[in-house]
Amino acid sequence: MSLAKLRTHYTKQINLDTIGEDKVTIAGWVHEVRDLGGICFVVLRDREGRAQVTLVKKKIDRELFNSARKLVRETVVSVTGSVKGSDQAPNGYEIIPDTIDVLNVADSPLPMDTTGKVDAELDTRLDSRFIDLRRPGTQAVFKIRHEVQKAVRDFLTQEGFIESSTPKVVATATEGGTSLFPITYFDREAFLNQSPQLFKQILMSGGLDKVFEIGPIFRAEEHDTRRHLNEATSIDIEASFMDHFDVMEILENMVAFVYSQVKENAGHMLEDLEVELAIPKTPFLRLTYQEAIDIVNADPNSEEELQWGDDLGTTSEHLIGEHVFNETGESHYFIIDWPSEIKPFYAMSYEDRPEFSKSFDMMHRTMELSSGAQRLHEHDALKSRIESKGLDSDGFDFYLRAFRYGMPPHSGWGIGCERLVMTMLGTDNIRDVVLFPRDRKRLSP
């Protein structure tokens, strides 16, 4: 055997029809050892699945047999042997080993169980993410997250969007509203960016026409919920010569496409997670802000009386989400025509009714997923809007300049990648869908 060849196949690639009873080399972790005395089964796990390595005491080298039954769980091994069909083996085959190379012995006891026999709390799992990821259910989440991001890229590329990357270290003055993390940039103060908003708008002036970005955003809010992170992944688009209704259509079609791609390409992972995926029907319901607050106020469970101009709290969001779900059977919907006052400075108002803004939120039954708007593209109007929000327009020079020399009308949105995955899979906690989440308390690992 060539020592250089630690693996010839993933366990899933072993197929009796194509391989016959040839030799293979598989590599992975010792999932379990079942020693029955005269026969010993070693279950090897790799990314794609598991394979049973079978050792019959009387038929195999004594030393190999004894070392196999002493293998420590989660030890990394490479096994070379012949494939043998067997009705008694899982997947219909087993490996009769020639050699079992121990590549790295695992310590014992393990920080948590990997076999699904004993649960672990999220905090324990995050502390030992490297072990947690060895569990099929955890790994399935991140394989699905990959499918989600791939589907987003495929869809937006197909729609003519150009993938872009904008800086995460910024001088100052983003959108306001949320707090920023200050950092030291050589001898100057700088911040981690809260969103690519201002940069993707500058790209519209640059004529890239339609751009998207999938990247990290940072919020220094001291929130403490199951659906907030201080470092999140935002999927953002900006598109020229489109109004807010145009980009809403892109958004709902993208979400439906992502769901269908996950269903098509990650069926096994959905089964591992016991998720029955319902592809959202498009177009999504468009509820006006006024209709939304009417629903809350008419709801007997509502404890507050909302006035026009109030933002929607968590409880209201839930009431509206349940209402929509009961009426339509769908989890996704839009809330449109928000009061201009509670939307950011860059959102455009309707020309004929300035108190309403051309902005929207895209909601899931359980939480907000996305917000977007047609943007204000006239320099002077934008500048005075910044100032009327109490922000210092000098800090926005780098941004405002792009509006003076030919900025097309444009619209865009941002959707939280983690929330998209979380609502798709019905996970309880947003941290479940982030490899190494950053929240108010957690900075490591």
Added chain:
RNA sequence: GUUCGGAUAGUGUAGUGGCCUAUCAUGGAGCCCUGUCGAGGCUCCGACUCGGGUUCGAAUCCCGGUCCGAACGCCA
């Protein structure tokens, strides 16, 4: 940040003042076992978050710290 709840072997748990040299499962060590697939059987190992207090007696009650969870707030 507010309110409420919690912390017991590596992991997940039972245990509301003495019956606790603390339950069960998983795990680890060892022995038996030739078809397991959450293997099975037997033996052993391993824990009360920290500091203070009440009490004859505290895992259990009280105070404080630390850490964790949930709802809300803030926010996306």
